[in-house]
Amino acid sequence: MDTELTGAEITIRCLQEEGVDYIFGYPGGAVLYIYDELFKQDKVKHVLVRHEQAAVHAADGYARSSNKVGVALVTSGPGVTNAVTGIATAYMDSIPLVIISGQVPTYAIGLDAFQEVDTVGITRPCVKHNFLVKDITELATTIKKAFYIASTGRPGPVLVDIPKDVSQQKTAFAYPESVAMRSYHPVTKGHSGQIKKAVQLILDAKRPMIYAGGGVILSDAAMQLTELVRMLGFPCTNTLMGLGGFPATDKHFVGMLGMHGTYEANMAMQHCDVLIAIGARFDDRVIGNPKHFSNEERKIIHIDIDPSSISKRVKVDVPIVGGVSDVLDELIKLLKARKEKPDQIALKAWWTQVDLWRARDCLKYDRASAIIKPQMVVEKLYQVTKGNAFITSDVGQHQMWAAQFYKFDKPRRWINSGGLGTMGFGLPAAMGVQFANPRGSVACITGEASIQMCIQELSTCKQYGLPLKIVNLNNRYMGMVRQWQEFFHGNRYAESYMDALPNFVKLAESYGHVGMKIEQPGDIEGALKEAFKLKDRLVFMDFITDQTENVFPMIPGGKGLSEMILV
Amino acid sequence: MRHIISLLMENEAGALSRVAGLFSARGYNIESLTVAPTEDPTLSRMTLVTVDSDDVVEQITKQLNKLIEVVKVVDLSDGVHIERELMLVKVRAVDKEREEIKRMVDIFRGRIIDVTDKSYTIELTGTGSKLDAFLDTIERSTILETVRTGASGIGRGERILKA
Numbered sequence: 001m002d003t004e005l006t007g008a009e010i011t012i013r014c015l016q017e018e019g020v021d022y023i024f025g026y027p028g029g030a031v032l033y034i035y036d037e038l039f040k041q042d043k044v045k046h047v048l049v050r051h052e053q054a055a056v057h058a059a060d061g062y063a064r065s066s067n068k069v070g071v072a073l074v075t076s077g078p079g080v081t082n083a084v085t086g087i088a089t090a091y092m093d094s095i096p097l098v099i100i101s102g103q104v105p106t107y108a109i110g111l112d113a114f115q116e117v118d119t120v121g122i123t124r125p126c127v128k129h130n131f132l133v134k135d136i137t138e139l140a141t142t143i144k145k146a147f148y149i150a151s152t153g154r155p156g157p158v159l160v161d162i163p164k165d166v167s168q169q170k171t172a173f174a175y176p177e178s179v180a181m182r183s184y185h186p187v188t189k190g191h192s193g194q195i196k197k198a199v200q201l202i203l204d205a206k207r208p209m210i211y212a213g214g215g216v217i218l219s220d221a222a223m224q225l226t227e228l229v230r231m232l233g234f235p236c237t238n239t240l241m242g243l244g245g246f247p248a249t250d251k252h253f254v255g256m257l258g259m260h261g262t263y264e265a266n267m268a269m270q271h272c273d274v275l276i277a278i279g280a281r282f283d284d285r286v287i288g289n290p291k292h293f294s295n296e297e298r299k300i301i302h303i304d305i306d307p308s309s310i311s312k313r314v315k316v317d318v319p320i321v322g323g324v325s326d327v328l329d330e331l332i333k334l335l336k337a338r339k340e341k342p343d344q345i346a347l348k349a350w351w352t353q354v355d356l357w358r359a360r361d362c363l364k365y366d367r368a369s370a371i372i373k374p375q376m377v378v379e380k381l382y383q384v385t386k387g388n389a390f391i392t393s394d395v396g397q398h399q400m401w402a403a404q405f406y407k408f409d410k411p412r413r414w415i416n417s418g419g420l421g422t423m424g425f426g427l428p429a430a431m432g433v434q435f436a437n438p439r440g441s442v443a444c445i446t447g448e449a450s451i452q453m454c455i456q457e458l459s460t461c462k463q464y465g466l467p468l469k470i471v472n473l474n475n476r477y478m479g480m481v482r483q484w485q486e487f488f489h490g491n492r493y494a495e496s497y498m499d500a501l502p503n504f505v506k507l508a509e510s511y512g513h514v515g516m517k518i519e520q521p522g523d524i525e526g527a528l529k530e531a532f533k534l535k536d537r538l539v540f541m542d543f544i545t546d547q548t549e550n551v552f553p554m555i556p557g558g559k560g561l562s563e564m565i566l567v
Numbered sequence: 568m569r570h571i572i573s574l575l576m577e578n579e580a581g582a583l584s585r586v587a588g589l590f591s592a593r594g595y596n597i598e599s600l601t602v603a604p605t606e607d608p609t610l611s612r613m614t615l616v617t618v619d620s621d622d623v624v625e626q627i628t629k630q631l632n633k634l635i636e637v638v639k640v641v642d643l644s645d646g647v648h649i650e651r652e653l654m655l656v657k658v659r660a661v662d663k664e665r666e667e668i669k670r671m672v673d674i675f676r677g678r679i680i681d682v683t684d685k686s687y688t689i690e691l692t693g694t695g696s697k698l699d700a701f702l703d704t705i706e707r708s709t710i711l712e713t714v715r716t717g718a719s720g721i722g723r724g725e726r727i728l729k730a
Contacts, residue, residue: 120581121584124581124584124585124588125588125592128635129635129636132580132581149635181635182638182730183576183577183635183636183637183638184635306633307629307632307633308626308629308630308632308633311622311625312626
């Protein structure tokens with residue numbers, strides 16, 4: 001019957017049905033039939049990366065900046081193991097991805113075949129769900145389920161492992177319109193009784209605080225959060241993952257909180273009497289030591305789509321399980337229906353206190369330094385891009401400075417690996433962001449250590465003409481490691497010095513890009529302006545920065561929120 | 568505290584390893600785990616026994632519920648329930664030991680299901696503590712082999728776990 005399609009054709013048809021425009025991948029033996037089908041059509045465009053880790057990071061950056069499901073395609077064995085870092089990164093930050101992996105033919109599974117690995121077993125702990133498709137008649141439904149599971153509830157990566165013979169066999173194709181799974185019913189609406197309790201607590205608050213995380217971004221609830229904060233007049237902090245969920249330039253914003261959060265955000269968090277946690281999970285980098293956190297009495301309202309996030313590290317008083325967007329809609333509606341307002345005199349006194357903490361100016365640094373201060377580079381980047389760029393980052397000091405000094409007013413503009421802390425994320429993620437936002441300015445703030453973890457992607461950028469702007473804060477150290485060694489390991493800088501660095505300017509040029517080296521503080525702005533003028537070129541800016549600069553404030557590991565080391 | 572958790576899950580390859588993997592990844596302790604298909608062959612029923620604080624057990628049930636293939640989870644210890652475990656014990660039984668062991672098996676309402684001139688194989692069901700008690704009662708040196716299934720549990724009366 002010629003109306004039957006091969007597994008490979010079905011795979012591509014499913015992607016088309018899901019409206020996928022880009023997939024990121026790398027071919028290999030087990031996915032050759034799928035690549036053959038990709039070749040025969042042009043609806044789904046394939047982006048060839050140079051390493052499978054980058055394929056998943058790129059799909060991840062694409063998803064984070066667009067709220068669509070990111071898709072990656074890799075081959076069996078090493079293709080999959082290379083992808084694992086990317087998958088785990090997406091899993092920790094709840095990013096909706098579908099990863100399609102090739103597998104050895106069904107008859108060879110378990111026989112230690114060439115490029116065979118137990119993909120479902122290896123990825124099980126770092127996916128929301130995974131499937132091995134052994135029967136071609138289940139392929140289309142499985143892919144449908146994968147997209148459904150990835151994008152609903154608390155999002156996450158879903159992997160579909162397709163053996164080579166399944167991609168070759170034929171069956172009739174019909175893409176299911178919907179899926180029903182008796183074991184998977186993600187909630188959206190919050191319990192109205194709980195929301196009413198929250199309203200009462202909010203109205204009774206004297207020292208309120210709103211603490212919002214990545215859940216606000218994931219559920220596209222930035223507008224509701226902004227409305228809520230402005231309506232109530234409460235102070236608001238964002239987590240690293242939540243930046244952009246509330247406008248950083250708004251007067252109610254007290255900065256990021258946590259290990260490298262602002263003094264005012266951490267102090268307000270510790271000393272508030274009613275805490276409204278929205279799409280955030282009280283993790284160790286945010287509240288530090290939970291025992292210290294609970295030394296102060298406060299009532300906690302916690303809105304989260306994942307019941308297992310509630311009362312995991314901190315006991316809460318009013319849990320509300322539901323999608324942030326739906327719950328905030330309901331909360332705002334109920335608050336508007338009430339005539340009372342929170343105690344305005346108490347709120348004013350609380351703001352006086354918060355402003356006193358703010359006056360501590362915890363992010364100050366030496367602006368007159370003769371050596372480039374990394375903070376200044378980020379500040380200038382913010383000014384030159386007028387706060388409108390998409391910023392990706394790698395992991396370490398530069399990531400924290402980016403989070404502290406680039407003021408994100410819009411969601412989905414700040415793309416970083418918060419949970420897993422994956423060095424090497426920034427460049428490939430920026431590629432995905434650029435594909436999702438072809439007209440957007442995309443900059444990757446990185447360091448000379450992180451950038452080398454996926455530097456090969458400069459080649460991908462050349463192939464697809466991606467005009468990324470790489471801001472390399474080069475301090476010749478793994479800065480965050482060096483900082484910890486300075487503070488906690490008696491200045492013994494074990495293996496944290498980046499020796500034998502490449503000439504980044506020449507390296508960028510050898511890939512066909514523009515390279516710049518900037519050594520004087522006075523040259524920062526000019527270099528950035530020049531770089532952003534080159535609209536169709538990737539520019540690698542190597543900023544030679546102060547080697548000894550540290551990120552402040554800092555809460556040492558195991559300490560409490562109010563036990564910050566300040567500048 | 569000891570908790571006995573019952574769950575229904577899709578009877579699919581790999582579902583068991585998702586549960587086992589969850590316990591090892593998050594450092595939860597499993598005292599015993601039993602699993603078999605139900606009258607509906609697409610569903611498996613699992614009974615898990617774990618000893619931990621109530622907070623941790625709450626996390627365990629939430630995390631189990633999060634697994635895509637898990638249909639339902641109940642902590643049977645939240646209410647009245649019955650649990651049973653099956654044990655097979657092979658003991659040395661020669662001379663006057665034979666009569667002594669036979670009597671003990673009767674007291675514990677067990678059955679001897681295999682006999683040779685040197686050994687008995689005993690089948691015993693009950694709660695875990697009853698099985699422990701039996702093993703404590705018979706002379707330790709006579710025990711050649713034991714095999715236990717781990718607990719299976721079910722709610723009393725109207726408490727029903729169904730998909």
